[in-house]
Amino acid sequence: MTVTRKDILKRGLRHRCPNCGAPSLFDGGLRMHLECRACGLVFERHDGFFLGALPISYAMTSVVGLAPLAVLWLAGVLPGWLALGIAVIVAFGMPLAFYRSSRSWNLML
Numbered sequence: 001m002t003v004t005r006k007d008i009l010k011r012g013l014r015h016r017c018p019n020c021g022a023p024s025l026f027d028g029g030l031r032m033h034l035e036c037r038a039c040g041l042v043f044e045r046h047d048g049f050f051l052g053a054l055p056i057s058y059a060m061t062s063v064v065g066l067a068p069l070a071v072l073w074l075a076g077v078l079p080g081w082l083a084l085g086i087a088v089i090v091a092f093g094m095p096l097a098f099y100r101s102s103r104s105w106n107l108m109l
Contacts, residue, residue, distance in 0.1 A: 012108020015100055017041060025107070030099055043107060052109065053102040057095045060102065065090035 008018045016023050022038035035042045044050060066087055073083035095102075 008108055012104050015104040018108055025104055026100055030096075032103060050103055050106055053099075053106040056102040056105050057098050060098045061091060061094040065094045 003019060007021070011018050011021050014023075015025050017025060017036040017039060019041040020036060020039040022036055024033060024037040025043070026032050032043065034044060069078070069083050069087050069090065072078045073080065078086075
């Protein structure tokens with residue numbers, strides 16, 4: 001079986017195993033399997049392997065969540081107290097919302 005880069009990219013965006021495409025990355029919620037149940041691919045190759053997911057999550061939070069808030073605040077659309085309150089919620093909520101995606105995308109890369 002030949003796996004192309006395009007296959008890996010599509011599988012990573014859909015949170016699937018990059019090797020076989022099986023939907024077996026996560027065991028419910030935020031818990032990730034150690035290996036693929038279908039093909040046996042080990043997901044975490046060494047300690048700290050998924051530290052690459054941190055910059056992905058940070059970038060998503062900054063670009064998608066906080067940058068538009070800053071623009072709205074600087075344009076005078078949002079008052080400072082409201083922008084700060086929303087920014088705190090976004091800063092804690094977006095990393096949780098993108099946890100699965102950032103780990104899947106890190107594995108894809």
